[in-house]
Amino acid sequence: MAFNMESVTKEMMAAITKKFTNLNHLNIIVAGKTGVGKSTLINAVFREQLTETGIGRPVTTHMRKIEKPGFPLSVYDTRGFELGKVVQNEVKKEILDTINQGIASKEINQMIHCIWYCINTTSNRIEPEEINWLKELTNANQAQQVPVIVVLTQAISNPNAEKMKKLLLEENLAVAQIVPVLAQDYEIDASFTKKAYGLDTLIQIMGHCLPEELMDTLQNVQIASLVEKKRHARKAIQVAALAAASEGVVPIPLADSVMIVPTQISMIASITVIFGFDVNKSILGALLSSTIGASGATILGRTVSSNLLKLLPGAGSVVGGAISASTAAAITYALGEAYLLVMELVFTGKLQLTDINSKKGKKLMAEAFKQQLKLRKTK
Ligand SMILES: Nc1nc2c(ncn2[C@@H]2O[C@H](COP(=O)(O)OP(=O)(O)OP(=O)(O)O)[C@@H](O)[C@H]2O)c(=O)[nH]1
Ligand SMILES: [Mg+2]
Structure with missing residues (x-):
């Protein structure tokens, strides 16, 4: 009845590998205008530096799917959003099509589980066209109910971020949450650096939005909380x-x-x-x-x-x-x-x-x- 360290550690390694391979695949769409901080956000939240080293492959005209072999996460990064109304409508349609394709597959690993819509906080204003876009998206998404989280990026000034959040709340958008985030420390001047914050809240919100089958995956891929x-x-x-x-x-x-x-x-x-x-x-x-x-x-x-x-x-x-x-x-x-x-x-x-x-x-x-x-x- 000897305690066999060798065989126990071997069994543990096998259990770890099995658990990891059995993780469901998490799929997120990240949308928003260029330069708002989508890539910075993605890199700050996830364990692997997806946007620098991940394999990005165009899946639609305006979306790229970024993933890494063996990593249970795909991020769909939207592009060209700033190119005006026509492109924005195309992006919206592509997002909805991607959601519907996932649902049609009836396969959890293929579905879109969450959308982050990013708005830059430093601009201090939200353009009406952006609010309209969000309204149209969330209205069209009512049947599918993919949770939309509005991320107020580069939220260097807390009062500004709160003001923006309040403005958005007044619009009564069908979104899961609105969360101000500073993904990376921001050097305001030589004597003051604003510390990154809000990412842990984003993970907490994700924890509430995602189905139970994705909880282990979320914890596995995130490094923010x-x-x-x-x-x-x-x-x-x-x-x-x-x-x-x-x-x-x-x-x-x-x-x-x-x-x-x-x-x-x-x-x-x-x-x-x-x-x-x-x-x-x-x-x-x-x-x-x-x-x-x-x-x-x-x-x-x-x-x-x-x-x-x-x-x-x-x-x-x-x-x-x-x-x-x-x-x-x-x-x-x-x-x-x-x-x-x-x-x-x-x-x-x-x-x-x-x-x-x-x-x-x-x-x-x-x-x-x-x-x-x-x-x-x-x-
Ligand atoms: N300090 C700091 N800088 C940020 C933050 N978010 C974005 N930036 C900066 O803002 C610039 C644009 O950020 P990106 O993450 O590349 O923006 P993006 O939305 O991915 O832009 P596209 O890929 O062009 O659509 C970069 O210079 C970032 O370093 C942040 O939270 N903190
Ligand atoms: Mg980017």
Whole structure:
């Protein structure tokens, strides 16, 4: 019954690959006049630099589809919008045709899931033709109900952005939300730089607009909101802990499989996919050895009790060779939180992905794991 690190990490890698390959494909249309900041916005929101390195291919006269192999997102970038009324009508028709084609396919991966309509805030005014265009689009879209989010780009001045938002709200457009955004820091002068903001709100709104089947994809592709990534990761941890609790009452000789059963493997895979990092077996090995295998305890049958169970809630209830439900849940929580911690540190640039399996990374995970177990013990 030896705990086989090699085979467990292999299973975890397989679960991650499977989860990632099974992600549904997210399709977004980004519309608006030239120079409003569409490309800047796209590059600030998504993990891959789509507009610089993505493959852009004309799909209609005025739309380009940008995507990257193996990345579950396509962005349709509209062009020539500023060329006047005739072109604007063509763009509108192309958008509606693309939406309808997607719906006709009856295939979630082909449908358009969201439209960002971008308006530059610095111009301080919205032209009536733009409002009319939006009205016509949203009216025509009533049957399909693809959510339209108006993004007020380059919102350097908050009061101006708010003023513009108010003006738009008064138009009663059938849009999901109007959100001011500064996608990139803006240097106002040598002594003051306005920090980027609003992207996290955009992701939150997307989270509300998109169907459930696209939640994992959204978290995988976005880099604008750590809060949302963590929220989704914690949901996965909670689900796994609850499942572990119901699976927990298993004879101790099976202790190794109690702790690294498919439930925990799937949890680690979910968190990995939410962050979208390219983890490898050695990183996963480091996670396991610094947590489950903490303080040198090999997870072999009963030996688990001596070292680990001291820290655990309900440890006294190891009766008749079974661990308690709360113990199983606590281990699962602690494992998930320890992994989430290093994912967060990598996301914020405080730790290199390749340093997770360094001494420092292992120490961080070991401490987080123990702390979480203690936390659950006192609860
Ligand atoms: N600092 C800062 N600059 C921005 C921001 N958004 C756009 N810009 C600048 O505005 C200019 C136009 O932005 P793009 O993102 O290229 O605009 P676009 O809508 O993609 O333009 P087209 O592709 O020509 O239709 C660039 O010089 C950007 O650097 C922002 O949020 N912050
Ligand atoms: Mg562009």
